[in-house]
Amino acid sequence: MSAVLQDRVELPEDHRALRFLTAGSVDDGKSTLIGRLLFDSRAILADQLDMLERKSDGQALDLSLLTDGLEAEREQGITIDVAYRYFATPRRKFIIADAPGHEQYTRNMVTAAAGSDAAIVLVDITKIDWRASPVALLPQTRRHALLAHLLRVPGIVFAVNKIDALADPQPAFEAVRHALQTFAREAGITVAAIVPVSALRGDNITRPLQAPWYSGPSLLQLLESLPTTQERVDGSLLLPVQYVAREPGEQTDGTGHQPRTLWGRIAHGRVQAGDVVQLYPSGQRATVTELRRAGSTVAQAEAGQSVGLILDRQLDVSRGDWVGTPETLLPVQRFGATLAWLDAEPAVVGRKYVVRHGNRWVQARIASIGHRLDIGTLKPTDAHELSVNDIGHVVVELGQPLPLEPYVNNRVAGSLIVIDPASNRTSGALLVNVVR
Amino acid sequence: MNAPLSIERLLPALDHKHLDWLEEEAIFILREVVASFERPALLFSGGKDSCVVLRLAEKAFKNRISGNHFKGKLPFPLLHVDTGHNFPEVIAFRDRRVAEMGERLVVGHLEDSIRRGSVRLSHPLESRNGHQTVALLEAIEEHRFDCLIGGARRDEEKARAKERIFSHRDSFGQWQPKEQRPELWTLFNTRIRPGEHFRAFPISNWTELDVWLYLARENIPLPELYYAHPRQVVRRKGLLVPVTEVTPLQPGEQAEAATVRFRTVGDMTCTCPVESSAVNALDIVAETLTVTVSERGATRMDDRTSDASMERRKKEGYF
Numbered sequence: 196m197s198a199v200l201q202d203r204v205e206l207p208e209d210h211r212a213l214r215f216l217t218a219g220s221v222d223d224g225k226s227t228l229i230g231r232l233l234f235d236s237r238a239i240l241a242d243q244l245d246m247l248e249r250k251s252d253g254q255a256l257d258l259s260l261l262t263d264g265l266e267a268e269r270e271q272g273i274t275i276d277v278a279y280r281y282f283a284t285p286r287r288k289f290i291i292a293d294a295p296g297h298e299q300y301t302r303n304m305v306t307a308a309a310g311s312d313a314a315i316v317l318v319d320i321t322k323i324d325w326r327a328s329p330v331a332l333l334p335q336t337r338r339h340a341l342l343a344h345l346l347r348v349p350g351i352v353f354a355v356n357k358i359d360a361l362a363d364p365q366p367a368f369e370a371v372r373h374a375l376q377t378f379a380r381e382a383g384i385t386v387a388a389i390v391p392v393s394a395l396r397g398d399n400i401t402r403p404l405q406a407p408w409y410s411g412p413s414l415l416q417l418l419e420s421l422p423t424t425q426e427r428v429d430g431s432l433l434l435p436v437q438y439v440a441r442e443p444g445e446q447t448d449g450t451g452h453q454p455r456t457l458w459g460r461i462a463h464g465r466v467q468a469g470d471v472v473q474l475y476p477s478g479q480r481a482t483v484t485e486l487r488r489a490g491s492t493v494a495q496a497e498a499g500q501s502v503g504l505i506l507d508r509q510l511d512v513s514r515g516d517w518v519g520t521p522e523t524l525l526p527v528q529r530f531g532a533t534l535a536w537l538d539a540e541p542a543v544v545g546r547k548y549v550v551r552h553g554n555r556w557v558q559a560r561i562a563s564i565g566h567r568l569d570i571g572t573l574k575p576t577d578a579h580e581l582s583v584n585d586i587g588h589v590v591v592e593l594g595q596p597l598p599l600e601p602y603v604n605n606r607v608a609g610s611l612i613v614i615d616p617a618s619n620r621t622s623g624a625l626l627v628n629v630v631r
Numbered sequence: 632m633n634a635p636l637s638i639e640r641l642l643p644a645l646d647h648k649h650l651d652w653l654e655e656e657a658i659f660i661l662r663e664v665v666a667s668f669e670r671p672a673l674l675f676s677g678g679k680d681s682c683v684v685l686r687l688a689e690k691a692f693k694n695r696i697s698g699n700h701f702k703g704k705l706p707f708p709l710l711h712v713d714t715g716h717n718f719p720e721v722i723a724f725r726d727r728r729v730a731e732m733g734e735r736l737v738v739g740h741l742e743d744s745i746r747r748g749s750v751r752l753s754h755p756l757e758s759r760n761g762h763q764t765v766a767l768l769e770a771i772e773e774h775r776f777d778c779l780i781g782g783a784r785r786d787e788e789k790a791r792a793k794e795r796i797f798s799h800r801d802s803f804g805q806w807q808p809k810e811q812r813p814e815l816w817t818l819f820n821t822r823i824r825p826g827e828h829f830r831a832f833p834i835s836n837w838t839e840l841d842v843w844l845y846l847a848r849e850n851i852p853l854p855e856l857y858y859a860h861p862r863q864v865v866r867r868k869g870l871l872v873p874v875t876e877v878t879p880l881q882p883g884e885q886a887e888a889a890t891v892r893f894r895t896v897g898d899m900t901c902t903c904p905v906e907s908s909a910v911n912a913l914d915i916v917a918e919t920l921t922v923t924v925s926e927r928g929a930t931r932m933d934d935r936t937s938d939a940s941m942e943r944r945k946k947e948g949y950f
Contacts, residue, residue, distance in 0.1 A: 276793045276809070278789075278793050279835070279836070280785075280786075280792065288649050306815055309816050437659070437662055458662055460655075489654065489655075489658060490694055490701060499655075501655060501659050611818070612815055614822060620812060621813045621814075621820045624815050
């Protein structure tokens with residue numbers, strides 16, 4: 196249901212759409228869960244239901260048919276690529292990045308996790324021997340949670356699914372919850388919540404579970420309350436220059452130069468007219484005389500907003516440069532990072548790649564691979580190369596210094612993509628850990 | 632008695648902020664296109680989604696003087712593929728808007744492709760929708776465009792839901808869904824080789840409702856056939872098919888007058904209106920909130936053939 200249908204609802208302070216990914220393996224019920232969220236929030240319309248009914252042959256509706264969009268996916272009954280879905284409640288808008296859970300498609304889960312505010316990890320309770328001691332989780336549950344954790348997804352939620360399949364779900368849920376908590380503690384994962392659900396029957400999805408043994412929120416209530424990722428607006432300014440435009444019109448500054456506008460989305464901090472800024476790499480300083488936003492002049496702008504800066508003097512500046520508070524841009528040429536490898540061709544130490552940081556492309560090479568992380572256990576193992584779907588800790592050397600920051604401090608300044616210049620494929624994702 | 636509709640009543644703070652956020656993202660993508668490519672073009676058909684993208688482009692690259700008036704020039708031409716079966720009122724609207732804005736319009740004509748022989752119709756009144764791909768790719772080749780900005784949305788259709796914001800096309804213009812480049816954060820990989828190109832979709836994350844809310848909020852002009860008007864139609868397979876020279880009555884059918892509006896506007900041979908009394912964008916917002924049939928489901932004959940018709944067309948290079 197859209198926000199617009201409701202008269203008055205109390206809105207959370209945090210107005211932004213929540214982006215979350217769903218991770219689950221074949222048969223965990225991921226597609227059914229998404230279908231259920233869309234269905235119960237009325238984001239599915241009659242003709243789509245008709246299609247479902249036609250295909251369900253009189254059985255219960257197969258909600259997973261709503262989400263698998265490619266022919267190959269329907270043929271094989273698996274999700275191959277990330278799909279994006281939209282729904283809304285009166286309190287919030289949601290964007291789902293529906294990621295395949297199969298190991299072979301880990302790279303798509305990495306794609307979905309980058310930029311997500313939360314991750315729902317599906318746990319199929321019917322596949323766990325909950326009477327065992329200790330209770331063993333499935334490898335995919337560990338893998339999905341560890342991946343979300345490694346990619347710094349802030350809110351990790353375990354949805355313990357298929358409680359409808361158990362006559363008495365309480366002891367099983369308690370045992371699985373305990374096992375999840377133990378695992379999270381050992382791995383250093385902060386868990387936002389562990390919720391029991393039945394995606395098939397709709398239990399505890401939009402309405403709280405009517406059961407004496409569970410008093411927590413429904414999955415949807417939980418999603419409505421999770422915070423979105425907001426970059427800090429206080430402290431120093433950082434802005435990657437995206438596009439340099441000549442001001443429309445004929446006015447010149449008397450030297451024959453047309454005034455130029457430096458466009459970019461603020462990574463952190465804020466800016467207003469009169470601020471002194473410094474450019475990287477030139478080191479030159481200038482004063483901001485005017486700010487523009489979406490066709491109009493504005494007084495100030497802050498992190499997350501695109502802004503056009505007009506400076507008081509002509510400077511040598513182009514796309515890929517950085518604008519910041521003077522003396523705060525500290526470029527480095529070597530850094531430690533988490534590397535998620537996405538390419539079928541393995542990552543090779545010493546080979547030249549191209550990386551993109553902000554709006555700048557520079558040459559780079561992997562100086563060393565510290566270790567590969569066993570994605571089942573998070574244990575470091577020695578490695579000389581990283582293969583597709585591997586994640587490891589590496590040291591990277593850059594052809595030019597860049598103003599990096601740790602990813603946990605700022606997503607824009609702390610993330611890079613690696614491109615294979617021979618194929619132009621996006622081969623890896625780097626999250627900056629240590630800036631040396 | 633219902634209170635009259637007003638933008639304030641229909642657009643509480645949540646939706647306002649959400650539209651601001653969608654606008655911010657779209658403008659960011661448009662600037663990324665211009666900064667990353669040498670010869671981009673914006674697909675403009677006069678349809679509502681392309682009207683939204685056009686307004687976003689004005690906001691990204693021009694200075695607003697007042698209301699619907701902006702100063703400056705877009706850093707790319709507009710491109711339209713005319714099937715020769717477009718609604719005449721939409722073509723008239725397209726030309727009027729382009730003239731008002733002082734922009735350059737490039738038109739690729741499907742008729743030219745038919746004359747050249749690169750398109751062969753199996754019968755004269757065959758839907759030309761799928762054949763647009765040929766004319767589109769020919770226009771890309773002729774003008775050496777390296778990125779086309781389109782108004783496709785992920786909520787439209789299942790194959791579109793898998794689409795990247797910056798989507799690579801090989802030298803045959805083909806989309807290869809299994810070979811898509813991972814798209815991480817906003818670090819778009821826009822590198823191409825000669826002969827390849829990109830499609831960029833600034834309103835990927837918008838829904839049909841977002842589009843109508845934005846059209847209403849920004850007071851964006853649209854072709855009149857988006858609003859309720861009388862039209863001769865015939866009921867066929869649950870759809871209201873407009874009676875035109877290219878979609879004539881079939882034997883035994885009876886035309887009827889209905890008050891209708893179009894939810895999407897495409898080739899005349901495959902676009903159907905819905906019954907409606909909505910006379911402006913706000914009315915349509917109200918209707919969209921209670922609608923029970925999806926946009927393409929209600930209006931497009933071409934998507935009904937099979938579950939994968941859009942995917943197959945996209946693989947060949949469709950919009």
